[in-house]
Amino acid sequence: MSPLISNDLERIFEKLDKNRDGQVSLEELNWLLERIGVELSLHELESLVGKPGLDFNEFLFFYKSISAPDSNDGDDGSGSGSSDHEDESDLVKAFNVFDVNGDGYISCEELDSVLRRLGVMEENSSRDCRSMIHVYDTNLDGMLDFQEFKHMMLQNTIS
Structure with a gap:
């Protein structure tokens, strides 16, 4: 279970989707990330996301991937800390x-x-x-x- 429930995430998505096109642009997503203390350039965010915007399901997947404690793909389990x-x-x-x-x-x-x-x-x-x-x-x-x-x-x- 994630800290925010699906209804909360849906409201956040709707607030971010300023033009109501069903997509959150990288600029809109970056605005949110900056508000919660995550500093990424648009280029870094684009390479992380792999596309210019996210629909709601992609937004949910993105949220889950950045909020999972063991989502670090580079962790080889060696216990480096x-x-x-x-x-x-x-x-x-x-x-x-x-x-x-x-x-x-x-x-x-x-x-x-x-x-x-x-x-x-x-x-x-x-x-x-x-x-x-x-x-x-x-x-x-x-x-x-x-x-x-x-x-x-x-x-x-x-x-």
Whole structure:
């Protein structure tokens, strides 16, 4: 199961597809990736995607391929640790996107703000955010620290 459910991804796709042609262009996809802290040039993204745009099913496949913890094709299983370090670095970047005020915690307000910016949540969704946080908030402080966030992301990306 991935961190975002299909309905969330469908709403994101629809928000990205500005001209409503059923395709998310590389420019539209790159805009989203930049918002979540993934910096790629359009050339890098094009070589990664292999085409000028994605339909919804291709968008889902792309999302699953970049969110799977063991999607690193270059990992030979030797235990070199470099992909683990990259995974940790990516998680830190993702955490920092949600930790808007930089205090080391993701509050309900921050989660709600970022998800609304991405088009996943609608106004007055703070109760949903509280529920999301509660599931992974092991110390019951009402916020997610990095370890809780990491646990949430790793648990939700394992098929």
